[in-house]
Amino acid sequence: MNSPFALVIEDDPDLSDIFSEALEAAGFEVEVIRDGQVALQRLPSLDAVVIVLDIHLPNVSGDTILEHIQADERFANTRVIVTTADTVTAEMLRDKADIVLIKPISFNQLRDLASRLRPAE
Amino acid sequence: MKAFLNRFQVLPSPDPDDNRRRSLLNILLVGLMTIAVLLVVLIVFSLGLEGVSADELFLLLAGSVVFVLLALGIAALNHYRPGTLAAWFFLLVLLVAISFSDAPKEMVDGRSIYLFTLPILIASFVLFPLSSFVFAALSSLVVVFLTYYGELGLVNFFGMVGFFAIAFVAWLASRNMENALRDVRNLNRELDRRVEERTRELAEALAREVVETGKSQAILEGIADGVIVFDASQTMIVANPSVCRLLEAGRADLLGKNIGEFSESQALSKEDSQKLQYWLAKPNETLLSGRLLWGQKTLSVTTAAVTTPVGLPIGTVAVFRDFTKEAEVEQMKNTFVAIVSHELRTPLNAILAYSEMLQGEVYGPVNPKQANAATRIYSNAQRLLGMVSDLLDQARLEAGKLKINIEEFPVAELADAVHGVMDKPARDKGLDLKISVEPGAPVTVWGDPHRSQQILINLVNNAVKFTEKGEVVVRIRKAGDTHWAIHVSDTGLGIPEKALPYIFETFRQADGVTTRQHGGVGLGLSIVKRLVELMGGTVTVSSQVKQGTTFVVTLPVKPSSTHKEEMES
Numbered sequence: 001m002n003s004p005f006a007l008v009i010e011d012d013p014d015l016s017d018i019f020s021e022a023l024e025a026a027g028f029e030v031e032v033i034r035d036g037q038v039a040l041q042r043l044p045s046l047d048a049v050v051i052v053l054d055i056h057l058p059n060v061s062g063d064t065i066l067e068h069i070q071a072d073e074r075f076a077n078t079r080v081i082v083t084t085a086d087t088v089t090a091e092m093l094r095d096k097a098d099i100v101l102i103k104p105i106s107f108n109q110l111r112d113l114a115s116r117l118r119p120a121e
Numbered sequence: 122m123k124a125f126l127n128r129f130q131v132l133p134s135p136d137p138d139d140n141r142r143r144s145l146l147n148i149l150l151v152g153l154m155t156i157a158v159l160l161v162v163l164i165v166f167s168l169g170l171e172g173v174s175a176d177e178l179f180l181l182l183a184g185s186v187v188f189v190l191l192a193l194g195i196a197a198l199n200h201y202r203p204g205t206l207a208a209w210f211f212l213l214v215l216l217v218a219i220s221f222s223d224a225p226k227e228m229v230d231g232r233s234i235y236l237f238t239l240p241i242l243i244a245s246f247v248l249f250p251l252s253s254f255v256f257a258a259l260s261s262l263v264v265v266f267l268t269y270y271g272e273l274g275l276v277n278f279f280g281m282v283g284f285f286a287i288a289f290v291a292w293l294a295s296r297n298m299e300n301a302l303r304d305v306r307n308l309n310r311e312l313d314r315r316v317e318e319r320t321r322e323l324a325e326a327l328a329r330e331v332v333e334t335g336k337s338q339a340i341l342e343g344i345a346d347g348v349i350v351f352d353a354s355q356t357m358i359v360a361n362p363s364v365c366r367l368l369e370a371g372r373a374d375l376l377g378k379n380i381g382e383f384s385e386s387q388a389l390s391k392e393d394s395q396k397l398q399y400w401l402a403k404p405n406e407t408l409l410s411g412r413l414l415w416g417q418k419t420l421s422v423t424t425a426a427v428t429t430p431v432g433l434p435i436g437t438v439a440v441f442r443d444f445t446k447e448a449e450v451e452q453m454k455n456t457f458v459a460i461v462s463h464e465l466r467t468p469l470n471a472i473l474a475y476s477e478m479l480q481g482e483v484y485g486p487v488n489p490k491q492a493n494a495a496t497r498i499y500s501n502a503q504r505l506l507g508m509v510s511d512l513l514d515q516a517r518l519e520a521g522k523l524k525i526n527i528e529e530f531p532v533a534e535l536a537d538a539v540h541g542v543m544d545k546p547a548r549d550k551g552l553d554l555k556i557s558v559e560p561g562a563p564v565t566v567w568g569d570p571h572r573s574q575q576i577l578i579n580l581v582n583n584a585v586k587f588t589e590k591g592e593v594v595v596r597i598r599k600a601g602d603t604h605w606a607i608h609v610s611d612t613g614l615g616i617p618e619k620a621l622p623y624i625f626e627t628f629r630q631a632d633g634v635t636t637r638q639h640g641g642v643g644l645g646l647s648i649v650k651r652l653v654e655l656m657g658g659t660v661t662v663s664s665q666v667k668q669g670t671t672f673v674v675t676l677p678v679k680p681s682s683t684h685k686e687e688m689e690s
Contacts, residue, residue: 014471021483022474085466088524104470104506107477 003029004118007048009039009065010083011057015105019052019083022107026114036060043068048078050117052110055084055093066096079117081110134203137306138299146199146208146247153215154192161185188218208247212256216240220263225271229264234280237263238287245291250299257281257288347420347441350427351401353434355380367441368415380437388416400424404437412444419448455520462513469509472502507582511644514575518651525655527680530570532558532597532605538574539595543581552585553592561599567679572652579645580609580672587670588613600675604658607674615666624662625650649674656680 006028010016013034020030028050033039036057043065051069055062066082069075084090085103093100099113134140161181191214199207219240223233237260245253261281268276341348347364351357360375368375368388375383384398393413400409401424410423421444427436479487479495487495517523536556547554577595584593591612600606616624625646649672653660658676 012467012471014475015467018471018474018478021478025483085463085470088522091524091526103466104473107474107483108481 003027004049005047006030006050006052006114007046008032008052009036009057009062010034010052010054012054015054015103018107019105019110022110023050023052023114025111027118028114034058036062036065039065040068043072047074049119050079050081050114051075052081052083053097055082055086055089066093070096081113136203138302139203139205141302142205142208142247143199143203146211147196149243149247150192150196150199150211154189157185157188157192205248208244212240212244212248215243216256216259216263220267225267226273229267229271229273230277230280234264234277237284241284241288242291245288245295250292250295253288253291253295254285257284260284345442349375349383349439349441351380351437351439353436355402355437357383358436359438364441367418367420367443386415389413397422401437401439412448417445419444451520455516455522458512458516462509462516465509466506469502469506473499473506476502508644511648514648514652515644518648523652523655525569525572525652527567527569527656529565529567530573531565532562533564535570535573535577536595536597539577539581542574542578543585546582547585547593550585550588551590552588554581554585554595555592556595557597559596559598562597563599563605563678566605566676568656568676572656573676576649576652576674577607577609579649580607580674583645584609584611584613584670584672587611591669603679604675604677606676608671609674610669610671612669615668615670616662616664617666618664621662621664625660 004027006023008016008019008023008030010019010032011034016032016034020032023030031046033042037059039057040060053062053065053069057065062082062084066080069078069080079098081099081101082093082097083101083103083105084093087102090100090102101110101113134143164181192211195207195211195214198210216237219233219236220228222228222236223231227233228236240256241253241260244256245251248255261284264281265276267273341359341361344361345363347367348359348361349357349364350359357376357378360372362372365372365375368386380398380401384394384401386394389397393415396411397413400411400422403409404424404426409425410421413420413422421442422439423442424437424439426434427438428434476495476499478484480492480499514523536558540554540556544554581593581595588611593612594608594610596608596610598606598608650660653674653676656676657680658674660672660674662670662672664670
């Protein structure tokens with residue numbers, strides 16, 4: 001059976017690398033998108049179990065992408081982990097997103113969290 | 122008629138007594154002349170001229186004419202010459218006239234003796250009081266002379282005693298009158314002097330007032346701060362040029378406006394308008410101040426009650442200052458700190474996570490030395506992150522943008538969280554970290570769980586940082602019915618007493634040396650204090666050098682609604 005699929009939408013190359021390593025360590029197959037516009041274009045053709053979404057993105061903001069994900073029936077069972085460095089933004093997003101993580105995000109923390117979100121095989 | 126009477130007025134002399142006596146003499150002269158004329162007319166018409174010889178008639182008429190002429194002469198003398206000369210002359214003439222007015226017998230011891238009292242009485246009033254005795258003596262001489270001249274026998278001794286008795290009474294009366302007059306005059310003089318003094322004082326005060334007002338006015342006109350003053354009926358009575366410039370309004374448009382009209386300016390938002398109205402309408406002894414956005418400008422406003430020296434409120438004064446530049450700079454500083462802090466977190470996140478991955482051997486096995494290096498990278502990055510977080514919090518606190526989210530949370534959770542974060546750093550230093558929730562402490566409290574953790578972690582972190590050996594003890598307990606308290610005690614080096622008042626200030630540690638020794642930017646305690654205050658609590662410190670330090674944070678179990686509103690605003 002194929003590994004569950006996870007999507008990382010994060011513009012910082014190092015962080016996206018770390019996030020994908022953590023998700024892979026948790027047993028996911030990972031794709032990284034670094035641009036908001038690209039993410040919006042790619043979303044309809046993807047079927048992710050977990051999406052790690054940064055709020056500060058080039059071109060299209062994470063807020064907008066989050067709205068698209070939540071509006072799409074296909075993502076009804078997808079868990080979205082929103083990441084931000086801003087505690088105020090985090091507070092505002094807590095009602096909208098499933099999980100909000102405030103940067104800095106620890107490798108171990110994300111790996112353990114993602115493991116728990118993996119569908120039972 | 123008045124002009125006629127004025128003719129009898131004497132030419133004034135500086136001595137008021139002299140004026141009075143001479144006026145009196147004038148009245149006497151007029152009176153006597155009138156009596157003389159009336160007497161002649163009476164004699165001529167009532168008795169008729171029968172049986173009166175031509176000689177006698179001539180004598181009568183000649184006597185009368187001489188008397189009137191003499192009287193006129195004396196009146197003229199009296200009119201032009203100050204002093205008693207005219208009076209002496211008059212009295213002597215009067216005495217002589219009286220001496221020959223009747224038969225010597227009648228004069229000395231008969232019906233006409235009373236005539237001598239006239240010069241005696243008059244003398245005491247028109248000369249000087251004692252002169253009555255002079256004329257008593259002269260009258261007595263005349264009586265003696267007439268007695269011998271007319272061979273009338275014994276001198277009328279009793280009559281002469283009577284003259285002196287009358288002189289004595291006249292002297293007393295006249296003297297009393299003069300004394301009374303002198304008193305009145307002195308009184309008047311004193312009164313005049315006082316009036317003059319008061320007038321001068323008033324004039325001086327007025328002059329001073331004018332100078333002071335001028336000065337105040339000049340200062341008011343000259344200062345860069347905008348000043349407006351409302352009187353007790355809330356009407357604007359002062360608006361200096363600076364305020365007109367700041368508010369971009371004409372003075373004539375401002376003056377006369379009441380507080381309501383002034384506050385409802387188009388340049389203000391509704392919220393600021395209400396604020397300003399409140400500040401202006403309810404000033405008290407303590408200064409009220411704040412900032413307003415007036416059109417494009419940021420203005421700082423300070424209002425105060427204007428009171429009389431006895432404390433009666435008579436109006437309000439408001440001082441406006443252009444704060445636009447400062448507000449911009451402050452905004453820029455806060456934005457800068459926020460951006461920098463935010464941008465620093467991303468690379469820090471990468472450093473932390475990569476060192477974590479190395480430690481966790483994600484990229485394959487590492488030897489103990491490499492693992493140690495990764496650990497050091499990790500802990501240093503954590504320290505750096507702590508400082509960045511502090512800077513960000515400080516900037517938010519200063520900008521009033523730090524939000525407190527009040528919710529109910531279990532106290533035990535707080536204790537666990539702090540233990541989880543701080544146990545390792547404490548053990549690494551060989552310190553014993555003891556956290557206990559005492560019996561009786563509330564199970565759950567209302568507050569911001571995240572900020573409560575931050576407060577406690579900051580204090581424990583501080584305690585660990587400044588303690589070389591021993592323990593760090595955290596006790597959570599009940600404090601009265603409405604509050605709970607957190608005690609954080611250490612066995613560290615303590616804080617010198619003179620430094621205690623400053624340790625909650627921004628960028629302070631007990632001294633400059635320790636700053637370098639112990640790291641950190643000195644924001645921790647200032648943030649703790651501000652956060653505790655935001656949650657409606659207090660923080661105190663007690664310390665003994667080389668014995669240790671205890672911080673006590675006291676927080677309400679449930680913040681009051683008013684406090685909540687403040688926190689939300």
